[in-house]
Amino acid sequence: MNETTGGIEDDEGSGIVKKFMFVNRKAPYGTIYALEGLEVVLISAAFDQDVSMAFLDDGVYQLVKGQHTKALAVKNFSPTYRALEGYDIEKLYVERESLEMRGLNADDLLVPVEVLSSAAMGDLMKTQDVVIGF
Amino acid sequence: MALEVNGKTYETDEEGYLLNLSEWDEDIAKVLAEGEKVDMTENHWEVVNFLREYYNDYQIAPAVRVLTKAIGKKLGAEKGNSKYLYELFPYGPAKQACKIAGLPKPTGCI
Numbered sequence A: 001m002n003e004t005t006g007g008i009e010d011d012e013g014s015g016i017v018k019k020f021m022f023v024n025r026k027a028p029y030g031t032i033y034a035l036e037g038l039e040v041v042l043i044s045a046a047f048d049q050d051v052s053m054a055f056l057d058d059g060v061y062q063l064v065k066g067q068h069t070k071a072l073a074v075k076n077f078s079p080t081y082r083a084l085e086g087y088d089i090e091k092l093y094v095e096r097e098s099l100e101m102r103g104l105n106a107d108d109l110l111v112p113v114e115v116l117s118s119a120a121m122g123d124l125m126k127t128q129d130v131v132i133g134f
Numbered sequence B: 001m002a003l004e005v006n007g008k009t010y011e012t013d014e015e016g017y018l019l020n021l022s023e024w025d026e027d028i029a030k031v032l033a034e035g036e037k038v039d040m041t042e043n044h045w046e047v048v049n050f051l052r053e054y055y056n057d058y059q060i061a062p063a064v065r066v067l068t069k070a071i072g073k074k075l076g077a078e079k080g081n082s083k084y085l086y087e088l089f090p091y092g093p094a095k096q097a098c099k100i101a102g103l104p105k106p107t108g109c110i
Helices: A008-013 A033-047 A057-063 A078-087 A096-101 A118-126 B026-035 B042-058 B064-075 B082-088 B093-100
Strands: A019-024 A050-055 A091-095 A114-116 A130-133 B002-005 B008-011
Touching: A019 A033, A019 A057, A019 A118, A033 A050, A033 A057, A033 A078, A050 A057, A050 A118, A057 A078, A057 A091, A057 A096, A078 B042, A078 B064, A091 A096, A091 A118, A096 A114, A114 A118, B002 B026, B026 B093, B042 B064, B042 B082, B042 B093, B064 B082, B064 B093, B082 B093
Parallel strands: A019 A050, A019 A130, A050 A091, A091 A114
Antiparallel strands: B002 B008
């Protein structure tokens, strides 16, 4: 603690920051997982942690452009992924194999992402303190 | 709960947030503001309209930190700070302004 910071910022700065990765594996509609997972991520942003999101398997469909949910009579929450940047959640990782298997590439997605191979995704998961799956 | 405006009844949740945001209009906003004891000025409307636009774009009501930052970006630093926003909406800009704007309670509001 010193004169210039007065101690308050010091206390806040000394909070432990953990690496949290939220792993999304399910299609956006049909179950509540994708929406609930997104809400947890938005809430987690309030705690100043190192938060990232990973999209694998059918979870890649969560980010696909041009979602129309009228026939399903549920809310299209896909625009909310574009709000993540404003919440300082900018680390979005998508597994290449999952995209390719579904005939998709990064241009089909709503937001800028980093596309990683399955092996690289596994390595990244290993570096996390907490991995939470939805 | 319900809200009565110009002889019409609108449904709200138990905290008074409008349930169907497509029903919102300025008269409803004025009644919601009265309930919050907020005297609507041009500056209040600016924030309320900003929130409606944000919701329209992103389908969520922003957390207060995110709202403050986004307002600063669009309307300038003199408005994008907690002091300014809390002066307009003393019981929490996100909570009160969202209610008046007819939006759900902000996600990540703790």
